[in-house]
Every structure is written in structure tokens, then in C-alpha cells.
Amino acid sequence: MALSVFDIPATYIEEYKDRLEELIMKHTRFGAGNGYLKHERVDHSVLDSSVFESNAFVRALKDKAWTQLGSSGGGNHFVEFGVMEFADSDPALGVEKGKYLALLTHSGSRGLGATIAGHYTKLAKQLCKLPYQAENLAYLDLNSAEGQEYWLAMNLAGDYASACHEVIHDKIRRALGAALLTKIENHHNFAWKEQYNGAEVIVHRKGATPAGKGVMGIIPGSMATPGFLVRGKGEVTAVNSASHGAGRLMSRTQAIKTLSAVELKMMLADNGVRLLGAGMDEAPMAYKDIHTVMAAQTGLVDEVATFLPKIVRMADDGSRED
Numbered sequence: 001m002a003l004s005v006f007d008i009p010a011t012y013i014e015e016y017k018d019r020l021e022e023l024i025m026k027h028t029r030f031g032a033g034n035g036y037l038k039h040e041r042v043d044h045s046v047l048d049s050s051v052f053e054s055n056a057f058v059r060a061l062k063d064k065a066w067t068q069l070g071s072s073g074g075g076n077h078f079v080e081f082g083v084m085e086f087a088d089s090d091p092a093l094g095v096e097k098g099k100y101l102a103l104l105t106h107s108g109s110r111g112l113g114a115t116i117a118g119h120y121t122k123l124a125k126q127l128c129k130l131p132y133q134a135e136n137l138a139y140l141d142l143n144s145a146e147g148q149e150y151w152l153a154m155n156l157a158g159d160y161a162s163a164c165h166e167v168i169h170d171k172i173r174r175a176l177g178a179a180l181l182t183k184i185e186n187h188h189n190f191a192w193k194e195q196y197n198g199a200e201v202i203v204h205r206k207g208a209t210p211a212g213k214g215v216m217g218i219i220p221g222s223m224a225t226p227g228f229l230v231r232g233k234g235e236v237t238a239v240n241s242a243s244h245g246a247g248r249l250m251s252r253t254q255a256i257k258t259l260s261a262v263e264l265k266m267m268l269a270d271n272g273v274r275l276l277g278a279g280m281d282e283a284p285m286a287y288k289d290i291h292t293v294m295a296a297q298t299g300l301v302d303e304v305a306t307f308l309p310k311i312v313r314m315a316d317d318g319s320r321e322d
């Protein structure tokens with residue numbers, strides 16, 4: 001997840017909605033398996049990672065990784081402009097009280113990460129034999145060559161996900177001619193080496209985001225409800241973590257079967273949201289109430305600012321994430 005807050009007042013959104021829509025359409029590309037053509041590709045230092053040299057399996061993925069750099073997947077990946085409101089100035093971030101134009105993106109490590117995950121999951125199942133019912137708990141020992149190889153490959157995938165956000169945010173910021181007031185980026189569904197009680201452990205935050213003391217995070221709601229810029233409180237009993245979103249209330253299938261397109265249209269209109277793409281499975285009604293979720297984690301994070309989505313782009317078909 002990545003958030004850029006620009007030195008542009010939020011009123012710009014209503015005044016220049018068509019221009020902002022054009023910018024999103026021009027500088028983003030969506031859908032599982034999709035990417036850029038050879039002549040459209042951009043460079044990034046992540047492509048110079050030594051892991052592309054040292055690991056033959058990963059090396060074979062480099063060209064596709066380059067093609068997909070700066071693209072977004074399907075499912076609930078999104079790129080959106082919205083109103084960022086700081087009800088108070090935040091001296092630590094250096095942002096004054098006010099309402100600003102902001103860009104929020106949610107995507108992952110694309111085909112590179114998915115292929116790495118699939119390969120090492122298969123390897124773990126071969127090397128770590130568990131009963132059929134528990135086979136998805138197979139793991140690679142970090143003290144083994146395979147475990148070390150996976151650790152490096154997984155971190156490359158994390159760096160690549162960050163690079164994708166950076167490319168999208170850079171392209172759009174430059175096209176806007178804006179300066180950055182602040183930028184926040186963090187992973188979710190990832191694993192970190194951290195210290196607890198004097199020991200090094202691996203913390204896997206699935207459905208969660210880091211919330212160590214002073215660590216900034218973003219907790220989005222849905223395409224038509226607020227998201228929150230937060231600062232972690234460092235609650236050790238929650239493993240320095242917080243939720244990384246509202247989370248789904250309904251499965252995709254249930255949402256497609258039960259939700260009404262008319263209700264979605266009304267909800268978007270009521271909240272002044274312009275939607276580009278997305279299937280019914282991404283309707284805001286398919287997500288939990290973000291205010292209830294935030295109320296349940298006041299011990300984990302402080303709210304710093306709110307984000308209201310206004311122009312939202314997602315993949316057209318509600319396909320898998322990639």
C-alpha cells in the first residue's frame with residue numbers, strides 16, 4: 001500500500017476530475033498477467049538486485065518482472081485519487097492542517113511474487129513432509145540453503161512490490177507537476193525478522209500491517225468509505241501490528257450473487273466517487289464497516305489523517321490478484 005499527499009488543495013479534484021481520470025488511465029495498467037510493452041518499460045534499481053544473478057529460478061522471471069514493473073493486478077488492487085484531510089497539523093510528518101489531493105495504491109509483487117511463492121511452497125511441501133491435512137503448513141528451515149534462498153527471493157518480491165508503487169506514484173506526480181508533502185509505503189501479507197524478548201523471530205503479518213511505535217501505516221476502508229493514515233503505538237501483545245484494511249464481510253461469490261448494482265451506483269453517487277472498472281465483488285457493501293474496525297484497534301494505532309476516495313481505478317473483471 002502506498003500513499004502520496006501532494007501540495008495541491010483537495011478542491012482540485014472537483015475542478016479537474018476529467019484530467020485526473022485521464023492521468024490514472026494513462027499511467028496505470030491493470031489485470032492479472034498484464035504489463036507493459038517492451039518500448040513502454042521503465043527502469044528501476046530493483047532490477048539490479050543480485051538475487052536475479054544468484055538464483056537461476058528468479059533470473060528466469062526477470063524479463064516478465066520488468067514488463068510488469070509499475071502495473072497493478074486484479075481483484076481488489078486499486079489506484080485512486082482522493083481527499084486527504086489532516087484535522088490537525090502533524091509536525092512529525094511536516095504537514096499542516098488542511099485538505100489535500102492524495103494518491104493511494106494497493107497492489108503486490110505481481111507475477112514475480114506469485115511465481116516465487118508457488119515455487120518455494122512446492123519445494124517446502126517436498127522437503128517438509130506433513131500429514132495431508134496439514135500440508136499447507138510446510139516450511140523451509142532458515143538454516144537450510146533452500147530457506148536462505150527463499151528468504152532472499154521473498155525479500156526481492158517485497159522490494160519489487162515497493163518499486164511498482166514507486167513507479168506509479170512517480171509517473172502520476174510528474175504528470176501532475178506536483179510536489180510531495182509526505183509519502184507513506186508499507187507492506188502487508190509479508191514476513192519480517194524482528195526481535196522479541198531478546199530473540200530474533202519471523203513475524204508474518206497476514207491481513208496485518210506493521211504498527212511498531214511511530215511506524216506509519218495506511219488502513220483503507222473501501223472504494224466509497226474512508227481510509228486512515230495511522231501511527232503505530234507499538235503494542236507488543238499485538239506483535240506491533242494492526243489490521244491493514246476493513247477486510248471482507250462477504251466472499252466474492254456471495255457479493256456477486258447478492259449485491260445490487262443499483263445500490264452500488266447510489267452509494268458511489270452519494271459519496272461523489274467516480275469508478276473506473278471493478279466488479280460487484282468489490283462493492284463497498286462487501287467489506288466490513290471501517291469505523292467498527294478502527295474502534296476495535298484504538299490500542300494499536302493513532303489516527304493521523306483520513307482519506308476519502310474520489311476517483312477509483314480497478315481491474316475490469318474482478319479477477320484474481322496476481
Ligand SMILES: Nc1nc2c(ncn2[C@@H]2O[C@H](COP(=O)(O)O)[C@@H](O)[C@H]2O)c(=O)[nH]1
Pocket residue numbers: 076078080104106188207220221222223224227244245246247248282287309312314
Ligand atoms: N480505498 C479503497 N480501499 C479498498 C478498496 N477495495 C478494498 N479496499 C480495502 O483494502 C483492503 C485490502 O485488503 P487485502 O486483504 O486484499 O490486501 C481491504 O480490506 C479493504 O478494506 C478500494 O477500492 N478503495
Ligand SMILES: [Mn+2]
Pocket residue numbers: 106188189
Ligand atoms: Mn493486499
